[in-house]
Structure formats: C-alpha cells, structure tokens
Amino acid sequence: MRARKVFAILIMGFIVILVLKLDLVWNESPATFYSHYYGYDQEYERLLKMRKHAIPNSPEALRIEQKIKKIERRRSGYAKPEHPDEFVRILHEMKIPYGEKEPAYSLNYRTKELKKAKLLARNSAEILPWIERGPGNVSGRARGLIVDPADPTRDTWFVGSVGGGIWKTTNAGQTWIDLTLDFASLAVSSLAMSASNSDIMYAGTGESMYSVDVINGDGIYKSDDHGETWFQLSSTINNPNFNNISRILVDPLNPDIVIASTTTGRYKVNVVNESGIYKSIDGGVSWTEVYRETDIGGFGRAKKVLQIIDTPGNFNILYGMAQWMKKES
Numbered sequence: 001m002r003a004r005k006v007f008a009i010l011i012m013g014f015i016v017i018l019v020l021k022l023d024l025v026w027n028e029s030p031a032t033f034y035s036h037y038y039g040y041d042q043e044y045e046r047l048l049k050m051r052k053h054a055i056p057n058s059p060e061a062l063r064i065e066q067k068i069k070k071i072e073r074r075r076s077g078y079a080k081p082e083h084p085d086e087f088v089r090i091l092h093e094m095k096i097p098y099g100e101k102e103p104a105y106s107l108n109y110r111t112k113e114l115k116k117a118k119l120l121a122r123n124s125a126e127i128l129p130w131i132e133r134g135p136g137n138v139s140g141r142a143r144g145l146i147v148d149p150a151d152p153t154r155d156t157w158f159v160g161s162v163g164g165g166i167w168k169t170t171n172a173g174q175t176w177i178d179l180t181l182d183f184a185s186l187a188v189s190s191l192a193m194s195a196s197n198s199d200i201m202y203a204g205t206g207e208s209m210y211s212v213d214v215i216n217g218d219g220i221y222k223s224d225d226h227g228e229t230w231f232q233l234s235s236t237i238n239n240p241n242f243n244n245i246s247r248i249l250v251d252p253l254n255p256d257i258v259i260a261s262t263t264t265g266r267y268k269v270n271v272v273n274e275s276g277i278y279k280s281i282d283g284g285v286s287w288t289e290v291y292r293e294t295d296i297g298g299f300g301r302a303k304k305v306l307q308i309i310d311t312p313g314n315f316n317i318l319y320g321m322a323q324w325m326k327k328e329s
Contacts, residue, residue: 044071108218108237110184118182140164143207144191150198150226158201158227160188162215166203168227179227187215192248194255199226202284204245208263208275208304209323217244220260222284233284240264241276241289246306251315256283261305261320275304277320293322 047068054061095103106112144160155172158179165180166188180186190204206217219236223229236242244263251257263275277291293303307321 044068044075047071106238108184108232110218111232111237114182114184143189144203146191146193146201148198149193149195158191158193160191160203162187162189162207164188166191166227166230180221180230183221183230185218187217189217190245190248192250192258194250195252197255199224200250200255200283201227202248202250202258203230204248204260204262206244206263208244208246208261208306214244218242220245220248220284235280235284235286241278242287246304247308249308249310249315249318252310253315257281257315258284259308259310259318260287261308263304275322277305277308291320 047064051061051064051068054064092103095105097104140161140163142159142161144158144166146158147154148156148158150156151170156170157168157173159167159169159176161167163186165178165183165186167176168179169176180188185205187205187207188203189207192202194200201223203221203223204217205219205221207214218232219239219242220233221230222233223231241264242260242262246261246263249259258280259277260280261275261277264273273294275293276289278287279290280287291305293305295303303322303324305320305322309319311317311319
C-alpha cells in the first residue's frame with residue numbers, strides 16, 4: 001500500500017512539472033517557442049562555428065549559410081506552416097456526421113445528384129441566367145493528351161484536365177469544346193484511345209500522386225462515338241479500387257482488352273491504402289486484379305503505381321513504375 005502511494009505521488013509530481021513546462025512553452029512568443037522547442041539556439045551556435053572553419057564560397061559553406069539564414073528567420077518570428085495537407089483533411093472531415101468516421105455520401109453521390117438536378121431542370125420552365133464571375137487566373141494541369149489519328153492534319157486533340165474534364169480542339173488549340181458538361185467528377189487524369197477502333201475511348205478520373213492538392217475521382221468513363229458522349233463504367237462506380245486512375249492502356253488489336261493502374265483515394269479511413277493494376281477483357285464490364293501494392297512508406301502511404309507502358313508489337317509484355325515515399329527511421 002505504501003509503495004502504491006509513493007508511486008502515485010511520483011506520477012502526480014511528473015504531471016505537474018510537465019504541465020508547468022508546457023504552460024511556459026505555450027505562453028512564449030513564436031520566436032522563443034521555436035528556439036526553445038526545436039533547439040535552434042544550440043544548432044545556431046554550432047553552425048556559426050562551422051562557418052568559421054569552412055572554405056569561403058565552397059558548397060559546404062553555402063549549405064551552412066542557408067541553414068543559418070533559415071534559423072534566423074525562425075528566430076525572428078517566421079513560422080512555416082506544418083502539415084499543409086491539413087486543409088484537405090479538414091474539408092474532408094466537414095462531411096462526416098457526428099459519431100462517424102466517414103462521410104455519409106456514397107462514392108458516386110455527385111453523379112446521382114447531377115441526374116436529380118437535370119431531371120428537375122427538365123420539369124421547370126424557368127431559365128436561370130448565369131454569369132461567369134471567375135476566378136479566371138487559376139492555374140491547372142493536364143495529364144491526358146490524345147492527338148486524333150483520324151485527322152490527317154493532326155490538329156484535332158483530346159485533353160484531359162485534372163480539374164476540368166475532357167476538352168477537344170479541331171484547330172490545334174485555338175478554340176476548345178467541353179465534352180464533359182455532365183461529368184460529376186471532372187478530375188480526368190488519363191485518356192486512352194483504341195488503335196484498332198478510334199471510336200472507343202477511355203477516361204480515368206482521380207489523381208494518384210503524393211502531392212497535397214490531388215483530386216479524388218470516381219471510376220472510369222467510356223466513349224463509343226469518338227469522344228462525343230461518355231458513360232461511366234458501372235464496374236468502377238462505388239468501387240474504392242477505382243477511386244483514382246493513373247494510367248489506362250488499350251490493346252492495339254482489341255479495344256475490349258484494357259489495363260488500368262489505380263490507387264485508393266486520400267483521407268478515407270475505412271478504405272485500405274493500396275495501389276494496383278487491373279485488366280478487363282470485355283471493354284470494362286468486369287475487371288481482374290493482376291497486381292496489388294500494399295507496402296507502406298513515409299507518411300503512412302502505400303507505394304503507388306503511376307505509369308504502365310506496353311511493348312510496341314507485343315502487348316503481352318508490359319512495364320510499370322511506382323512512386324515511393326521514403327520511410328524515415
């Protein structure tokens with residue numbers, strides 16, 4: 001009994017000291033906090049000594065000088081934002097009901113709501129005037145590009161933009177036509193056209209990169225009229241394995257044989273963090289998993305298959321490339 005009392009007193013004393021220490025740190029100025037918490041004072045003095053002995057203008061001296069300036073910025077009050085992906089995580093958590101771990105929205109809720117809105121619009125005689133207000137200076141990125149082989153001038157292109165759907169030009173980019181006004185997911189990350197039948201095209205949605213600003217998608221779309229209209233492959237709807245599509249290949253001799261490299265989305269608690277390669281022999285009606293990557297690297301993320309290419313003249317030989325975040329020891 002006496003030993004228990006002594007142990008309890010020691011624990012309480014440790015807690016009091018810890019609270020007092022944290023209180024001192026929390027009430028410090030930003031500059032003092034960073035110096036105190038990260039040990040910048042000791043590192044700063046060490047770097048100053050190293051600079052004295054370094055050869056002027058040498059690579060080592062330049063690296064030391066950069067580190068010194070970085071610490072001086074921190075000590076003057078500059079605080080670099082930590083964990084920039086917190087913004088994306090917060091936006092995700094805003095959709096989660098109280099007491100749950102995942103949003104109540106289904107994976108394909110955008111498509112369902114878009115269909116409802118279009119149905120209501122057809123039943124309404126009122127036409128609402130819309131004026132585009134911008135912003136018009138937001139940079140974007142395009143990850144999919146096809147030069148139409150059916151156009152001998154090579155002026156017809158199809159472009160998949162990560163945040164804006166699929167666009168087509170027939171005059172080498174002077175003007176553009178939006179082909180996907182009805183797409184619920186505009187995050188088009190990959191495009192593929194059948195070499196044996198250019199009317200057959202596939203579009204993958206969602207990014208598989210490690211960057212903070214990746215946009216999650218929702219499956220694969222297909223066109224059988226040379227990109228004029230598109231429909232979502234039902235086999236990839238509400239399917240976490242097809243959340244983000246990095247690349248799509250089509251057998252040059254058979255438009256129904258399709259290979260897709262995919263990853264599960266970001267910030268999905270109930271979805272296994274993995275990446276894989278899938279094959280379809282019926283034009284996307286069904287898929288077979290032929291490769292799965294579940295190794296976890298830095299930041300708790302799996303290795304991601306970002307690129308797949310085929311061997312010219314032999315579609316049986318394919319190559320894949322994965323992105324890997326180094327796990328810190």
